[in-house]
Amino acid sequence: MILAVANQKGGVGKTTTSINLGAYLTRLGRSVLVVDCDPQANATTALGIDRRRVEGRSLYEVLTGELAFEQIVLRTAIDGLDLAPSSPTLAGAEVELVEAGAFETRFRELIRPTALRWDYTLLDCPPSLGVLTANALVAADGVIVPVQCEYLALEGLAQLMRTIELVRRRANPGLRVAGLVLTMYDSRTNLSQQVAEEVRTHFPDTFQVAIPRTIRLGEAPSFGQTILEYDPASRGAAAYNALAEELVARLEGA
Amino acid sequence: MILAVANQKGGVGKTTTSINLGAYLTRLGRSVLVVDCDPQANATTALGIDRRRVEGRSLYEVLTGELAFEQIVLRTAIDGLDLAPSSPTLAGAEVELVEAGAFETRFRELIRPTALRWDYTLLDCPPSLGVLTANALVAADGVIVPVQCEYLALEGLAQLMRTIELVRRRANPGLRVAGLVLTMYDSRTNLSQQVAEEVRTHFPDTFQVAIPRTIRLGEAPSFGQTILEYDPASRGAAAYNALAEELVARLEGA
Numbered sequence: 001m002i003l004a005v006a007n008q009k010g011g012v013g014k015t016t017t018s019i020n021l022g023a024y025l026t027r028l029g030r031s032v033l034v035v036d037c038d039p040q041a042n043a044t045t046a047l048g049i050d051r052r053r054v055e056g057r058s059l060y061e062v063l064t065g066e067l068a069f070e071q072i073v074l075r076t077a078i079d080g081l082d083l084a085p086s087s088p089t090l091a092g093a094e095v096e097l098v099e100a101g102a103f104e105t106r107f108r109e110l111i112r113p114t115a116l117r118w119d120y121t122l123l124d125c126p127p128s129l130g131v132l133t134a135n136a137l138v139a140a141d142g143v144i145v146p147v148q149c150e151y152l153a154l155e156g157l158a159q160l161m162r163t164i165e166l167v168r169r170r171a172n173p174g175l176r177v178a179g180l181v182l183t184m185y186d187s188r189t190n191l192s193q194q195v196a197e198e199v200r201t202h203f204p205d206t207f208q209v210a211i212p213r214t215i216r217l218g219e220a221p222s223f224g225q226t227i228l229e230y231d232p233a234s235r236g237a238a239a240y241n242a243l244a245e246e247l248v249a250r251l252e253g254a
Numbered sequence: 255m256i257l258a259v260a261n262q263k264g265g266v267g268k269t270t271t272s273i274n275l276g277a278y279l280t281r282l283g284r285s286v287l288v289v290d291c292d293p294q295a296n297a298t299t300a301l302g303i304d305r306r307r308v309e310g311r312s313l314y315e316v317l318t319g320e321l322a323f324e325q326i327v328l329r330t331a332i333d334g335l336d337l338a339p340s341s342p343t344l345a346g347a348e349v350e351l352v353e354a355g356a357f358e359t360r361f362r363e364l365i366r367p368t369a370l371r372w373d374y375t376l377l378d379c380p381p382s383l384g385v386l387t388a389n390a391l392v393a394a395d396g397v398i399v400p401v402q403c404e405y406l407a408l409e410g411l412a413q414l415m416r417t418i419e420l421v422r423r424r425a426n427p428g429l430r431v432a433g434l435v436l437t438m439y440d441s442r443t444n445l446s447q448q449v450a451e452e453v454r455t456h457f458p459d460t461f462q463v464a465i466p467r468t469i470r471l472g473e474a475p476s477f478g479q480t481i482l483e484y485d486p487a488s489r490g491a492a493a494y495n496a497l498a499e500e501l502v503a504r505l506e507g508a
């Protein structure tokens with residue numbers, strides 16, 4: 001099962017969700033591959049991989065045809081959680097893919113056959129609806145949409161859903177929304193509560209669990225660790241554990 | 255003076271800085287134009303402009319040549335603060351500009367001559383180093399870089415500075431970094447303090463004032479207001495007022 005973790009709004013928790021949901025899916029005995037599809041390479045860093053190790057052996061080299069996808073996959077500190085790393089060179093792929101014509105099906109051709117060896121593959125998307133995200137949507141079976149509990153984050157949801165619908169009609173009939181997940185929820189503020197209510201009303205696919213805003217989730221990446229390693233007793237860890245359980249129940253049938 | 259407000263990291267406060275710094279620059283008697291260069295059109299919404307009013311009359315129509323830049327400029331609720339709005343169609347411009355060849359100089363040709371009628375023009379960039387941000391950097395005199403006080407936000411700064419340097423050498427010799435501004439600073443957490451210290455050490459151009467994380471700054475956009483209108487007595491308002499003063503002192507000579 002290949003899931004794109006996507007939302008063009010920036011800073012809503014795509015990377016944090018990809019790596020921490022991934023970690024807790026392994027606790028449920030599933031094998032997981034995280035594919036860093038963002039030139040910022042935040043998932044690569046947050047999983048403790050040194051950028052120097054990745055030079056010349058990232059997603060970019062797969063898209064240019066220099067390397068096969070399985071040649072870039074790395075193990076992480078978590079048993080059962082592997083990573084296909086990114087690097088800043090990936091930004092160049094956007095222009096190259098457009099100039100080469102059939103630019104939306106590259107991931108599906110080059111990545112999907114190998115990625116299906118893991119139970120779950122999570123494609124961490126960049127904050128845009130450009131070529132890299134389009135590729136991820138065409139390659140995926142489902143989309144997980146992190147939604148920050150902020151007003152401006154509501155704005156782009158309709159556009160994102162339209163884009164998913166467009167990809168389903170044009171290139172990937174099997175694509176569906178696996179679910180929306182509320183992130184950085186702060187129960188003390190009206191804003192968070194109003195946004196959460198609005199999202200739950202308009203999008204019935206929203207997961208029950210909301211990820212709270214906690215400083216521990218912000219600290220973990222500075223140690224190159226997921227919340228599972230950094231502070232498994234924290235509220236953030238409990239929330240991602242609950243999200244993993246809810247996802248598996250929803251996608252595999254309770 | 256045309257300033258790009260840019261950082262490819264998502265959700266760091268580019269839009270919040272563009273509109274609120276813009277508002278407080280008008281308090282200092284400067285005329286200000288905000289150009290929304292992001293298909294998410296968050297600056298357009300946060301300044302209280304109804305999306306329906308913008309259909310067919312946004313930055314996209316200027317880039318395709320259908321409208322002249324001055325035809326899309328709107329007044330906002332703040333005297334002296336005008337807006338050139340965006341719309342989701344702008345996402346299509348990325349692919350079209352690449353296919354058309356000379357894709358980095360469009361803004362400079364179509365926007366810069368008119369934009370110079372205002373004392374300050376702020377180009378609110380999307381969270382990427384793609385075609386729209388490249389255009390903004392080629393059209394601008396300087397770059398304001400909002401830096402969120404989070405670990406992952408540090409990651410991309412070196413890449414951003416390299417990109418600015420590349421644009422300076424290749425297309426815009428006058429481009430310089432006007433300054434970095436720390437955003438969402440939470441004085442209660444070690445993480446914020448560590449990140450702020452790290453940024454100030456590595457980047458001497460960092461403004462003295464740090465923008466605090468305050469709920470009022472997050473609430474204002476839901477009313478289509480800047481912090482100047484929503485809560486001028488708040489800590490967020492005071493910080494953006496101080497930033498406007500510091501910017502003017504730095505750029506115009508104290």
Ligand SMILES: Nc1ncnc2c1ncn2[C@@H]1O[C@H](COP(=O)(O)OP(=O)(O)OP(=O)(O)O)[C@@H](O)[C@H]1O
Nearest residue numbers: 010011012013014015016127212213214218264404
């Ligand atoms: N629940 C949370 N509580 C506190 N901090 C969080 C939480 N989730 C994410 N963060 C922090 O907020 C910032 C944004 O999160 P993240 O980078 O995961 O978002 P993103 O959507 O992947 O961003 P981008 O759009 O740049 O790819 C990061 O610094 C991260 O550490």
Ligand SMILES: Nc1ncnc2c1ncn2[C@@H]1O[C@H](COP(=O)(O)OP(=O)(O)OP(=O)(O)O)[C@@H](O)[C@H]1O
Nearest residue numbers: 010150264265266267268269270381466467468472
């Ligand atoms: N100082 C602050 N305190 C609290 N909330 C803030 C602050 N600055 C911005 N925000 C909120 O954080 C979110 C991200 O800010 P904003 O949208 O301005 O960032 P951005 O860099 O423009 O995002 P994008 O990368 O999507 O364009 C918004 O919901 C905004 O209201």
Ligand SMILES: [Mg+2]
Nearest residue numbers: 014015038042
């Ligand atoms: Mg990310």
Ligand SMILES: [Mg+2]
Nearest residue numbers: 268269292296
């Ligand atoms: Mg923005």
